[in-house]
Amino acid sequence: MDKIELKNLLFLSRIGAKEEDYPKIIEKLKTTFGMIDQMNELDLDQFEPLNNPLELTNVSRADSEDDRNSKKEFLAESPKSDDDFFVVPKIVE
């Protein structure tokens, strides 16, 4: 991983970092991938990928109304809200 790759990765992750810290971050990620790369020694051709241990299929429930998602309660947890809306910085110039 080089600095450009890390910069892209940081942007995709919406995580910020100072450029002077890049070498330290790259080193840490390399150490972890060094451990993960041991997977490459395995012969996995016979195995299908496994997403979920019980291989459950999603269940659905009735699309019925309840009072759980009260707008007022949920908006109250927003760092910034105005009447019925979440407030964010201006997006369209």
Next chain:
Amino acid sequence: MNFKDIRERFRNKEISAKELTKDSLDKAHKYSNLNAFISTFDEDALKKAEYIDNNFNDYKDLALGGIPIAHKDIFCTKGKRTTCASKMLENFTPPYESTVTSNCHQAGSIMIGKTNMDEFAMGSSNETSFFGPVINPWGESLVPGGSSGGSAASVAADITSLATGTDTGGSIRQPAALCGITGLKPTYGLVSRWGMIAFCSSMDQAGPFARDAFGCAALLDAMASYDAKDSTSAQRDKVKYEDALRGDVGNLKIGILRDIDQLGISEEILKAYENSKTVLEKQGHSFVELDFSELSSGICSYYVIAPAECSSNLARFDGVKYGHRSDSSNISELYLQTRSEGFGEEVRKRILIGTYVLSAGFYDAYYRKAQKVRRMMKSKFDEFFKSVDLVFLPTTLDQAFEMNRTSSDPNRMYKEDLLTIPANLAGLPAISFPNGLANELPIGAQFVGNYFSEDLLLNITHKLQEVTDWHKIKP
């Protein structure tokens, strides 16, 4: 006092719920140096205890009637701060209740507080918490394990007789081993994940801590339920785990690992393991050697899948709907600053790893391959359970270790989970219990069982604890 004695005394009216609650709260404050709690709810807990005492007949027969309990601060509690030990949720008050805490309330327990943990459950030493590390009650410079370190410390220090935790890669069993108590990770799907802040949704599973298997059985009775609100909740007939402890376990075939001494497990832990095997043999069980040479590859798979799911789950924290927000006049900057300030270093690192392994060029090389390793692990256990009833192995490589040890070798912390991760990848239940003492510190061992064999796991541990005293030794 352990859970069984406390409940007996409450039921016999020898002690009131209020006295029990006051005692727990007093201890929580007295041992505040442990940093086991992020919040305590003194007034509400005492009020509920008083209500229970005034309505004694309605509560005396409930599984957890009148019993103070500590919940890991990962479970949403309506109207009560839930932080996941992160600056991101430092001031978050959920508008709804998790199924686990709701089930525990309904079973008559009294929540005295929410326990400290590794931030977003990412860690094995409880050092990544925004609220500072938890101290192991066995030594002030020692870690309690993680990520459910506060819950384990609460039970080990006798603050509460019961606590809840979550286990994604060993986060119940490893702290249970390091703190000298019993902890169970149930089969994936047995306990609802509704209202439990998500880290790695395909592995996260909540479970109980107690001093012994009896307490774990009672708490699991309360926690486990089918829940339509969790799409991976298992629909099964309700088992009464406490009743299952009365039955005979019979003569079991127990799987043990060939070449276990090649895994880097400490001499003391291997010695305790051998001693436990002798006790099990005396109880009529026999051993079958298993070849599990693939065990070590579990870590590689886990540290791809867990960060991948973490990067996806934690994408919701953007400073708009809830949680920490960094003020900015630009939306892109707002996201970036909010997430950089709100997440700690370990969480940021795992998000980066997860984003990397899910990105277009690396999906097959990492994520798909890790899922294949996961299948291999499950197939291996499926094969084992054709010839054995349980697998028995130590819980950890080492006993409780000094704080800051992991900073010099970042992968060392990940290796802490070597023996616990396989059960998470396969979604199997496993119980860790104290099985020795060395250097004045506890040692833990674990049984891994087939799917939904919690009754057997609890019962064999209970039978072992009837003839041994390791679970009674306190710091």
